[in-house]
Amino acid sequence: MTVDATLAPPATGTSAPPATGALRIGPHTVWPPVVLAPMAGITNAPFRTLCREFSGGKGLFVSEMITTRALVERNDKTMQLIHFDATETPRSIQLYGVDPATVGKAVRMIVDEDLADHVDLNFGCPVPKVTRKGGGSALPFKRNLLRAILREAVGSAGDLPVTIKMRKGIDDDHLTYLDAGRIAVEEGVTAVALHGRTAAQHYGGTADWDAIARLKEHVPEIPVLGNGDIWCAEDAVRMMRETGCDGVVVGRGCLGRPWLFGDLVAALGSGAPGEGGAPAAPRFGEVAAVMRRHAELLGLWLGDEARGVVDFRKHVPWYTKGFSVGSDVRRALAMASSLAELSELLESLDQSQPWPAHADGPRGRTAPGKRVVLPDGWLDDPYACAALSEDAESATSGG
Numbered sequence: 001m002t003v004d005a006t007l008a009p010p011a012t013g014t015s016a017p018p019a020t021g022a023l024r025i026g027p028h029t030v031w032p033p034v035v036l037a038p039m040a041g042i043t044n045a046p047f048r049t050l051c052r053e054f055s056g057g058k059g060l061f062v063s064e065m066i067t068t069r070a071l072v073e074r075n076d077k078t079m080q081l082i083h084f085d086a087t088e089t090p091r092s093i094q095l096y097g098v099d100p101a102t103v104g105k106a107v108r109m110i111v112d113e114d115l116a117d118h119v120d121l122n123f124g125c126p127v128p129k130v131t132r133k134g135g136g137s138a139l140p141f142k143r144n145l146l147r148a149i150l151r152e153a154v155g156s157a158g159d160l161p162v163t164i165k166m167r168k169g170i171d172d173d174h175l176t177y178l179d180a181g182r183i184a185v186e187e188g189v190t191a192v193a194l195h196g197r198t199a200a201q202h203y204g205g206t207a208d209w210d211a212i213a214r215l216k217e218h219v220p221e222i223p224v225l226g227n228g229d230i231w232c233a234e235d236a237v238r239m240m241r242e243t244g245c246d247g248v249v250v251g252r253g254c255l256g257r258p259w260l261f262g263d264l265v266a267a268l269g270s271g272a273p274g275e276g277g278a279p280a281a282p283r284f285g286e287v288a289a290v291m292r293r294h295a296e297l298l299g300l301w302l303g304d305e306a307r308g309v310v311d312f313r314k315h316v317p318w319y320t321k322g323f324s325v326g327s328d329v330r331r332a333l334a335m336a337s338s339l340a341e342l343s344e345l346l347e348s349l350d351q352s353q354p355w356p357a358h359a360d361g362p363r364g365r366t367a368p369g370k371r372v373v374l375p376d377g378w379l380d381d382p383y384a385c386a387a388l389s390e391d392a393e394s395a396t397s398g399g
């Protein structure tokens with residue numbers, strides 16, 4: 001699919017991009033330095049393909065999180081999740097693991113079977129059922145366990161670059177990101193991405209971009225990617241300017257708006273007139289066309305049209321946010337199970353509706369956190385040996 005002209009950025013670009021070099025992830029040059037954030041249940045091959053189509057193939061697109069134990073056990077669903085479209089290069093897989101040996105095995109499997117060109121490791125998950133076992137964003141508090149995992153991953157990766165993605169720490173009294181960044185450098189990690197929130201914040205409040213600037217100063221040896229609260233291309237330009245980071249990672253802003261990726265690439269790329277700087281504002285008709293395309297790609301990926309349309313249901317509220325849809329059609333869209341049904345419902349709506357101004361800004365998860373649940377005594381000693389049971393890996397849901 002080519003980018004619909006009406007979805008392309010308007011010709012009134014307002015901002016020149018910050019002066020940046022290309023982002024280097026090992027042998028891969030990423031220009032402009034824009035990365036699609038890994039999002040469990042979202043950034044599968046169809047969604048990555050859609051974002052890539054809007055970016056003209058520029059940028060880096062990370063898979064949804066894959067648990068290392070499920071990968072080494074060749075779990076059926078996991079093998080489906082690591083599928084890349086033939087057009088995807090470089091292929092980025094995000095892994096989540098708590099046991100150094102299993103992480104090493106998973107990375108070796110990726111290398112031996114040529115499953116990806118880049119491995120990212122997730123240390124940002126704030127979900128209580130994960131932190132309760134010491135996993136996710138709780139893990140970097142145990143410096144030696146983090147080091148052991150990174151050593152195994154990098155040691156098993158051969159020429160494949162290994163990057164990490166993390167949060168600031170557990171809470172404001174237990175920040176881990178500067179130590180984790182230093183350990184990452186010492187263990188040969190290629191780049192670090194920081195989501196400027198603690199686990200305690202979940203998705204509440206605002207991301208702390210100052211922390212991204214501090215990390216950049218702290219680990220000048222490797223690229224630092226900034227993440228958190230980029231809702232439009234202008235935000236990405238501003239984050240790079242204000243923090244000095246080497247690239248941006250964008251998640252929720254792309255939910256129901258894959259064309260934002262094209263806008264980001266244009267704004268951070270040349271910044272020439274007509275190449276970005278303001279968010280695209282498609283009419284409903286154009287949005288509906290992207291919705292159909294997304295559902296169709298999901299069906300092709302899953303090998304079953306109905307399953308594709310059912311999987312697409314969760315995206316409907318994001319795509320239709322702010323448009324006048326009506327509760328009956330909204331309900332019917334959330335229950336559609338064929339492409340024909342989806343198309344008919346979308347066509348029943350006013351295609352000429354302009355992009356609703358209030359659809360810009362935060363979308364997706366925004367809930368504030370509660371208390372971070374940790375294993376007993378977890379915070380007693382950051383350097384104590386820690387070995388986690390592998391059920392810290394089960395039922396995780398991202399970062």
Ligand SMILES: Cc1cc2nc3c(=O)[nH]c(=O)nc-3n(C[C@H](O)[C@H](O)[C@H](O)COP(=O)(O)O)c2cc1C
Nearest residue numbers: 037038039040065122195228229250251252398399
């Ligand atoms: C639905 C959803 C799923 C996510 N899954 C993952 C994941 O699998 N791995 C990960 O590192 N982060 C995950 N995250 C966190 C995002 O990658 C990102 O760090 C976070 O949303 C902040 O960036 P944003 O403000 O651009 O959304 C997820 C976030 C959302 C909303």
